[in-house]
Amino acid sequence: MTTEMIRLVLVDGLMAAIAAIGFAVISNPPRNAIFVSAILAALGHALRFFLIKSGLEISLATFVAASFIGLLSILFARLIHCPAEVFSFPSLLPMIPGLFAYRTILSLIKFMQSTDAVKSQGFILDFFHNGMTALFILLALVVGVSLPILFFPKLSFSVTRKY
Amino acid sequence: MTDNPFNQEPTIEQTAVLLIDIASALMSSGAHTMRIIQNVSRMAETFGYELDLSVFQLSIMMTIINKENPGKLLTQVKKIKPLHLNFTIVSELSALSWETYDKHLPYDAVRSDYHKIISKKRMNSWLVLFLVSAANASFCGLFKGDFTAMAFVFFATFIGFSVRQEMMKKHINHLVTFTSSAFVASLLAGMGYVLHVGHTPEIALASSVLYLIPGVPLINSILDILQGHILTGIARLVNAVSLIVCIAIGLFTSMLILGLEKL
Structure with missing residues (x-):
């Protein structure tokens, strides 16, 4: 692991943290939950970036990162007495496959307007490739983060209990 | 007691x-x-x-x-x-x-x-507006957009999100709100293409509407379905998907206006 790689991972984590703070405040969470979601987003996104650079496929890397966020969020939930989803949801948002979704729509528009049969086939390929990637990343995110909630239901529902 | x-x-x-x-x-x-x-x-x-x-x-x-x-x-x-x-x-x-x-x-x-x-007050809406714009700009950075693209996205999100806040205050239909907000944001972010500045205008355009993605309803819907509340989960899913379709319509409209469909 070179210093360049470390720098890239750090920058990635920092930007993910800013993104998570911004998307968290839309849902008006408690103040301390905002900072936790920034930390979780930075760790999760940097982990995913590192896994992708190490050659893992993107949806699998997303799944690993999302389960990592899910596990950590239950730990933090016990610490600050706040339901886990309050900060685990915003910290997932930087991993939402927006660019793939955009390319899916774009290739659909190109297909609709194309008159050349050979080019049209290429656009259909683009459509399915980008669309499937977006779909699988989304599923990996949600299933990954909710696995800990499903495995430890008692724990995740009693985090706001103080006594 | x-x-x-x-x-x-x-x-x-x-x-x-x-x-x-x-x-x-x-x-x-x-x-x-x-x-x-x-x-x-x-x-x-x-x-x-x-x-x-x-x-x-x-x-x-x-x-x-x-x-x-x-x-x-x-x-x-x-x-x-x-x-x-x-x-x-x-x-x-x-x-x-x-x-x-x-x-x-x-x-x-x-x-x-x-x-x-x-009856607790929500966070100041100007602060929310600023933080959301900064978030979307760094989102653009995560997708390898350059600084020009990030600046365009910040500006576009600022205007687009304030459109959304105003329309939500007036209780306009939420599908209409999302479509107009996505349209305004992507139209402004698409100016990078028109003015020929920066090297990654397509990333600016693509990430300008991402602040609208209904992440929480999407995750809630899957969580409901996984826990057996299938009917509620499907209702939430349909709601989230229709919002995403509205975002796409807004984006598509501004791409047509800017003449970007031939890219």
Whole structure:
């Protein structure tokens, strides 16, 4: 692991943290939950970036990162007495496959307007490739983060209990 | 706790109204179905009632039964206000339900706490606007957009999100709100193409509308389905998908106007 790689991972984590703070405040969470979601987003996104650079496929890397966020969020939930989803949801948002979704729509528009049969086939390929990637990343995110909630239901529902 | 002579036992009607108010506040603040049922049942148990709850997208149906006298029961239906995410309410009502359970809080204390929680002010909307714009700009950076692209996205999100805030204040249909907000944001971000500045205008255009993606409803819907509340989950999913389609329509319209379909 070179210093360049470390720098890239750090920058990635920092930007993910800013993104998570911004998307968290839309849902008006408690103040301390905002900072936790920034930390979780930075760790999760940097982990995913590192896994992708190490050659893992993107949806699998997303799944690993999302389960990592899910596990950590239950730990933090016990610490600050706040339901886990309050900060685990915003910290997932930087991993939402927006660019793939955009390319899916774009290739659909190109297909609709194309008159050349050979080019049209290429656009259909683009459509399915980008669309499937977006779909699988989304599923990996949600299933990954909710696995800990499903495995430890008692724990995740009693985090706001103080006594 | 209720041995105070000035504190009368609450009637079954009063208890039912409080519990269904709490359930509908949780639903419109963005809690998932399992959490709503658990929180409200926990409170009902403390007050000496058994509770059955059905949660739908637009209404909640609830029956409470007196544990000592099962002949005494009451069924209520209540409308749910439109979704306005507020995780402070979810978190604090959840904590209140445990406090009620553990300390056997009386009805009056729970009711006044509930009113205190739901009347708390939201974060300053200008601060939210700034943070969302910064977030979307760094989102663009995550997708390898250059600084010009990030600046365009910041500006576009700022205007687009304020359009959304204003339209939400006027209670305009949420699908129309999302379409117009996406249209405005992508039109402004697409100026990078028109003015030929920066090397990654396509990333600016693509990430300009991402602040609108309904992440919480999407995750809630899958969580509901995984936990067996399939009907509510599907309702949330349809809602989230229709919002995404609206975002796509807004984006598509501004791409047509800017003449980007031939790229």
